[in-house]
Amino acid sequence: MPGLEDLYREIILDHYKNPRNRGHLDAPAVSAKGHNPLCGDEIEVFVLVEDGRVADVRISGQGCSISQSSASMMSAAIKGKTVEEVRALVSRFRHMMSIEEEGPAPDTTVALGDLEALQGVVKFPVRIKCAVLAWNTLTEALSNT
Amino acid sequence: MAHDLSSVRADFPVLAELIDGKPLVYLDSANTSQKPHAVIDAMSCFLEHSYGPTNRSAYRLAADATDAYEGARVKVARFVNAAKPHEIVFTKNATESLNLVARAWGSTNLSSGDAIVLTHMEHHANIVPWQMMAAERGFEIRWVPLTADGLLDLTDLDRLLDGAKALSFTAMSNVLGTINPVRELCAAAHAHGAIAVVDGCQSVPHMPTDVREWDADFVAFSSHKMVGPSGIGLLWGRESLLESMPPFLGGGSMISDVRLDGFECAELPAKFEAGTQPIVEAVGLGAAVDYLSALGMDNVRAHEVALTVEALDKLKGRFGDDIEIHGSPDASVRGATISFAFRDVHPHDVSQVLDQHNVCVRAGHHCAKPLMRLLGANATVRASFYLYNTSDEIDTLCDALGETAEFFSA
Numbered sequence A: 001m002p003g004l005e006d007l008y009r010e011i012i013l014d015h016y017k018n019p020r021n022r023g024h025l026d027a028p029a030v031s032a033k034g035h036n037p038l039c040g041d042e043i044e045v046f047v048l049v050e051d052g053r054v055a056d057v058r059i060s061g062q063g064c065s066i067s068q069s070s071a072s073m074m075s076a077a078i079k080g081k082t083v084e085e086v087r088a089l090v091s092r093f094r095h096m097m098s099i100e101e102e103g104p105a106p107d108t109t110v111a112l113g114d115l116e117a118l119q120g121v122v123k124f125p126v127r128i129k130c131a132v133l134a135w136n137t138l139t140e141a142l143s144n145t
Numbered sequence B: 001m002a003h004d005l006s007s008v009r010a011d012f013p014v015l016a017e018l019i020d021g022k023p024l025v026y027l028d029s030a031n032t033s034q035k036p037h038a039v040i041d042a043m044s045c046f047l048e049h050s051y052g053p054t055n056r057s058a059y060r061l062a063a064d065a066t067d068a069y070e071g072a073r074v075k076v077a078r079f080v081n082a083a084k085p086h087e088i089v090f091t092k093n094a095t096e097s098l099n100l101v102a103r104a105w106g107s108t109n110l111s112s113g114d115a116i117v118l119t120h121m122e123h124h125a126n127i128v129p130w131q132m133m134a135a136e137r138g139f140e141i142r143w144v145p146l147t148a149d150g151l152l153d154l155t156d157l158d159r160l161l162d163g164a165k166a167l168s169f170t171a172m173s174n175v176l177g178t179i180n181p182v183r184e185l186c187a188a189a190h191a192h193g194a195i196a197v198v199d200g201c202q203s204v205p206h207m208p209t210d211v212r213e214w215d216a217d218f219v220a221f222s223s224h225k226m227v228g229p230s231g232i233g234l235l236w237g238r239e240s241l242l243e244s245m246p247p248f249l250g251g252g253s254m255i256s257d258v259r260l261d262g263f264e265c266a267e268l269p270a271k272f273e274a275g276t277q278p279i280v281e282a283v284g285l286g287a288a289v290d291y292l293s294a295l296g297m298d299n300v301r302a303h304e305v306a307l308t309v310e311a312l313d314k315l316k317g318r319f320g321d322d323i324e325i326h327g328s329p330d331a332s333v334r335g336a337t338i339s340f341a342f343r344d345v346h347p348h349d350v351s352q353v354l355d356q357h358n359v360c361v362r363a364g365h366h367c368a369k370p371l372m373r374l375l376g377a378n379a380t381v382r383a384s385f386y387l388y389n390t391s392d393e394i395d396t397l398c399d400a401l402g403e404t405a406e407f408f409s410a
């Protein structure tokens, strides 16, 4: 059985205890709400897109260490990226979580950076939903632009 | 402890399983219970030797299968002290039983201007079916509030019941463990001309049940929580009410005649048992009821009271303010289902660390979101004990929580 260290890497616990980019944004920022019916986690993602780039991002809501740290790391990773780059990162991240996508295979050269730490979640299948919650919610928010 | 625990444990093969060389500590029986050899063997023996259709064919195998199926009904009727076996209806689970009542009884008794009363501690299974009917028929749903200790606050019960047609409530909360005063609540409902519907899912497996002493009108419960198989649920209903209701599902077996211009219903209980029934599951359920009856439900309750007292003591003693246990601290008004918040560690993370010790607990909203909102939590950890759990398992739970605290404070 995989150990707890595989799941709760130091950087994950750091993001859980000190979440980045908490809060909310007003219009013209877009937002979406997501929740994980299994464990009751709830999240809201706000994104401000200016000139095709993520100028700002904020996360609110509450949940377990995996959903919260994944959201925090995501917020840090997407700030400043173009919407295209963000979409590529989302698909790369979902691929790392072993989620099958329709359409072309994700570009595996997209750098994950700190997000690699979430790799261990795959060994705990029930937690995959927690890890992708913020990402799915981000995708929904971006579809509102 | 009130019964011979080591022999009881030996009856449940899964409890001897080792995962990573360590024993399984199953503390999720409020969710679903484990099964004894008696149940497993009864089902496989029936499948090997006696399986056939019920209530349809004349040959011997079919007659034997029918006897086994109807025999289970008699056992369940005795187990809850029903006046007649045909007051017991087999369903798929308690959820279906409650849907049956809401729809079949509700369709001839509830319309706009009417009201029913539920409580703040109900499982979704005793909320949503009524809400679905209310959306169609426009009746009002009123809610009995809770006290700070997680008991029903009955101060305004008379006002809530005034003009109501039904009071539907759980005999025991699946989150707080609270045991409700069923007999008093049934009497209060009747005093206002309302029927009393009891969700017995969490109480029937854990303590003696007497539907006539309760003077209830309907009681829903599930086989899988009372050491029986999944796939079969139960509804006990007062004969006169079951007779007066329209059927729930239509199809084979529930009719006495079908013509091109209509149909006539079969007698009870077939009227509410459309289609091929969970035959094997009924046989397993019969064995489960025999198993529980042989142990004695008073003994089961006594064992669980002892475990509850000990678990509450140990959890509070060891973790103090780091643990917030929901519901009443008084074991005489609660069952062995203990929901709690642990420091600021999310329940999902708590259960992950506990799983590392093979301690199985539920983390989540327990299908009781209105109650969770009242508690101000998205989720709780819930440890629930049953007739096969031990003091040692309470210690394992405490040790695993100790490690959780360490892990998340580091």
Ligand SMILES: Cc1ncc(COP(=O)(O)O)c(C=O)c1O
Residues within 6 Å of the ligand: B030, B031, B093, B094, B095, B096, B123, B125, B126, B170, B172, B173, B174, B199, B201, B202, B222, B224, B233, B367
């Ligand atoms: C109080 C209560 N009511 C209803 C149910 C629904 O039971 P089932 O899932 O067997 O239909 C449950 C169990 O989950 C329960 O605890």
